[in-house]
Amino acid sequence: MTSHINKAREVILKESDAVRAMADRLDGNFEKAIDLLLGCKGRVMISGIGKSGQIARKIAATFSSTGTPAFYIHPTEGIHGDIGMVLSGDVAIIISKSGDTEEVIKLLPIFRRLDVPVIAITGDKNSPLAEEADVILDSSVEFEACPLDLVPTSSTTAALVMGDALAVVLLELRGFTANDFSFIHPGGALGRKLIKVADLMHTGPELPIVAQSAGFREMLVEMTTKRFGLALVVDSQGRLTGIFTDGDLRRTIETYPNPLELTAGKIAISNPKRIDSNELAATAVAIMEDFNITSLVITDNDNHPLGLIHLHDLLKAKVV
Secondary structure, eight states: OOHHHHHHHHHHHHHHHHHHHHHHHOOHHHHHHHHHHHTOSSOEEEEOOTHHHHHHHHHHHHHHHTTOOEEEEOHHHHTTTGGGGOOTTOEEEEEESSSOOHHHHTTHHHHHHHTOOEEEEESOTTSHHHHHOSEEEEOOOSOOSSTTSOSSSHHHHHHHHHHHHHHHHHHHHTTOOHHHHHHTOOSHHHHHHTOBHHHHOBOGGGSOEEETTOBHHHHHHHHHHHTSSEEEEEOTTSOEEEEEEHHHHHHHHHHOSOGGGOBHHHHOBSSOOBOOTTSBHHHHHHHHHHHTOSEEEEEOTTOOEEEEEEHHHHHHTTOO
16 A cells, blocks of 8 residues: 555544544534524625635535525625624624634624624634634634644534534424425436436426327327337326237237237236326336336326326436
8 A cells, every 4th residue: 555545544534533533522502503593584604714614605605405405605805894784683604723813703793783693613712713713613623634733624524513503403303305405406417316306307298108098000100200219008097908019010910910909908018107297207227127028007096197208218218
């Protein structure tokens, strides 16, 4: 094993040890912070400078994407006017390892005047920031992972994890669901993972539907016209009774000497695989893979066809 890998492992272990030690120190202050954030009538303002500022930006983004509206303010910009974005009813989270950063401390009297409670994530419980804060979350570390014990490494990781802990607990308390997540993450890989069947399924006149009494030729015309390679067969009440696919067509021709004499109801395959419209499109992919099929039917509670989703739809949406 090279010295580089040994050093990298040492860094990772130091940071993980710092996070584990912080977990052991969690106390009633964390509960108080959650109560403040859960009761917040406005937004959560998160601030920090330098490396702590980068962590603050990430935490603000995590809060906002999990049901807790939040925004970041740079302390220097804050004391030069941006603090005007903060209103009574908001809650402030201030991140500072030392708790004695001048720009951060200058924000505190403004929060007091606005009656905005302050949650401090700090490495020094006796710092000026901690003394003024309503709640102190201890993110102190024994050593930085940096060999000089100077570069913020373990300390920024600890602050980041504390912010994630707040966000996840709030997420659960708010009953934030995958549907909520998909609503505010419509783009990218995350959005694609949360697309629902209802977002992609074909409906109405697009559906290749024939009656049980339809002749073989009529069913083939419907299959050819709608271009799904199948037909949905329904009874006189419009309820789904079966499905007929291109594969069934080949088998029918091989089995029956005169298939043109057949009706759709006689040769349709009963109990086709189906899926609820509220299921994730990724679930549709899994079902298709399990049963080696390319389409799924969506029906209502009375078994009337509502929609149809094809593997091509899932490929086009990049769910696959």
